[in-house]
Amino acid sequence: MVEVDHMSITRRDFLKAGIAVGAAGLLPQSYARRAMAKDVLKIGVILPASGVYTQLGIDIANGMRLYFDEVHNKAGGREIVLINQDESTDPSVAVSKATKLIESDKVDLLTGIVATPSAYAIRDLVTTAQVPLVVANAGGNALTRSRKSPYIWRAGFTAWQFANPLGTWTANNMSKQVYMIAADYAYGRESAQGFKDAYTAAGGKVIDELYPPLGSPDFSAYIAKIAAAKPDVLFGFLAGTDGTIFLRQFQQFGLSKYVRLAVIGDMVEENTLSQVGDAALGAHSTLHWALLLKTPENTRFVQDYQFRFGGDPSVYSLRGFDAARVIVEALNKLDGDMSNKTNVIEAFTSVKFESPRGPFSFDPVTHNIVQYVYLREAVLTATGVHNKVVSNLGLIRDPG
């Protein structure tokens, strides 16, 4: 017969009961805490990780990371989680990546997109799914004109915003006769058209136009045609390897001595200048930024980027930086709550801030950025050939 100690059993029971009550008391509190804590913000980032635009993808991603780190990786009180996908150079691949991000990863919003054809390809998908898309780079006009969407905001530029002011300026400041060359794809054609319209409206005359296919390894046939016409000024838009090869051959065939360049900024941006050097010396170009642009935000941006990544930022880094800021500013306005679509659209559209490139805002109808466009000239400095800002062509708003 075991003697039962009623006191100890009672104490043990009391302890057990106490623990049970305490746990019961804690449980509803932990559920409540979880309900108050916000979900992470999942952002799908579609950028090229392969092919000729790879470096652009890397730069944009770096710019984004720089900004997100500045705000301690939080937007609207929610922690930012980036899900990266390779845009590649094929629009159908961009569509399948976007579909995956929306349907299986269930992202809250999308950003990135370097190539215009890819942007056009995912426009419908994004609009039907009601997932906000902040386009960092793709510049095809239609994306914020005939194909605009309530859910797409363009933080980069349109072909028109760079080409139109260039056309007017070139006719008034360089020559009334121009030869034109532009890459044969949507963005190249739109740039040429935008330039031509403004140039002829300002009294200029176009001698002829050439449209080499994208990815041409050799431009000597085109150079021969240009040389035969002996133009005063050449308008150009060729990017990537096309731009580099063309500028090299432009110099090798001696045209750089007597033909002046009036081109879209991306063609003579810092990364190209570092490779072709004095082939582009004296080139006038329009762009919404320059490495040497003197605004307090830009000085800080360039310094922070150099410190973080060990090299100069490119205009693509800038575009990524601003796209990230758009997302954070909008989410902060919404306090992280994206459930009401009308509020979401209003929050994104009303984003306004001082970017390294100048004032940043969206047009309420087209959702395209309204920004300064600068006229730059490629000059020789102590550190090589760089773009110097010659004049500010004012706030340029795409007509839509």
Next chain:
Amino acid sequence: MLYFLLASGFSLIYGVGRIANLAHGTFYMLGAYVGFTVAHVAHSFWLALVAAPLAGAALGWLVERLLLRRLHGRELDQVLLTVGIAFMLGDIIRAIWGADIRSTLPPASLSALVPIFGIQYPAYHLFVIAVGAVVFAAVQFALRSPLGARVRAVSSDPQIAVSLGVPVQTVRSATFAFSVGLAAFGGAIAGPLIALGPGFDLTMMLYALIVVVVGGLGSVAGALVGAIIVAVVDGFGTLQFPQFATFLIFALMVIVLSFRPQGLLGKRG
């Protein structure tokens, strides 16, 4: 001429070793990047022209000795292996040199314009033509030498060659190394004329294949003829119908394949 330098190595190794080296374009690109760096660092373009083929040949020797030799006789497997090498090497190149677009500066001595037949032509372009001609002559001469005879023996009948005391394995390795070295040399020479960026190796591989199909697989003279024809058609196309220039080259390839499948100067089988 660039097409010739690119395609001749490919044609050569196919003729001798029956290996369709689909990493050929990537070796060409490697030569271009090595040339770019050596020219930049050592400030000597000429040194780059020596360093690139040596690097290429060394890599080619290693690839043949360690990888391809194990798959002797299994041609499809060899082709697949070279495809794998192409992708791997492409990524390695990108890891080392980055994804940004690069361009090599031509040497100052060749940067002038030369008046030829009434037009001003860049000296460097003429230099490339001259180099191509010299390489062609040198290869043809070498093939007729005793060393070349061994190479030709191995290519026409390896078994008899073995029985005649020709070191077949060594000849194969050496020819492969030479062909890769030639590709790398082509890439280094091309440096000042093109832009180096990701994916450029695949573009070059495509052109090499077209040239070889048109000119004839296995024939170095065929590579020259094919290169000239492709370049002329390409140039004519870009001048007259820019939108169809690429189509024209492929159309040319299809026509040659339909009427003369072994290429204009190719040997059957």
